[in-house]
Amino acid sequence: MASNQSQGADGDSREGTGRGRAPEWADGLKQLYDAVVEEALPDSFKDLLDRLEGVPPTRGTGDRKDADT
Secondary structure (H helix, E strand, O other): OOEEEEEEOOOEEEOOOOOOOOOHHHHHHHHHHHHHHHOOOOOHHHHHHHHHHHOOOOOOOOOOOOOOO
């Protein structure tokens, strides 16, 4: 009789995940992502965000060039 469990490469049985073990490069990618997230914003980007916060939104002005004609 067939079982709903699959067996991973290391012999562990896994139920219902539909996935085996993560690929080898996944840990390195996660470490890179975490390092980028923890980096501080450059001052020029912070200045840009501060300037944009002071600009009122321009909704409904009809000035969009990509509007349907």
